[in-house]
Amino acid sequence: MEHTASDIDALVREEKRLTAVESHNEAWAEGLSAGIEPDIIAEAALATAFAELLRTNGENAALALLDRMRDKVIAGEFEEDRRCH
Incomplete structure (x- = not known):
């Protein structure tokens, strides 16, 4: 199956979003563990x-x-x- 540039851009954007969510979840957990x-x-x-x-x-x-x-x-x-x- 061939992907268009738009498909690839959407996949890259979703991967970045998931990485950002993971980073924010880690920061959130660190804040909670620090008593914030x-x-x-x-x-x-x-x-x-x-x-x-x-x-x-x-x-x-x-x-x-x-x-x-x-x-x-x-x-x-x-x-x-x-x-x-």
Whole structure:
């Protein structure tokens, strides 16, 4: 089966996403083991992410991500029983 450039790009992007999830999970676990409360870890992670996105892509990209994440929360995509990695 021959893959298009778009297929390959999608595979690479998914591999990067999975690697990022793994890295964040490790950092989260380290924070918890250091006695940091989950809400503090979450706020720090979001602040870091949005600061970097603002720096590299601007306000519109950061606000668009915020809107997408809000929609996912409302849709229940982050509920414990729906989590898939």
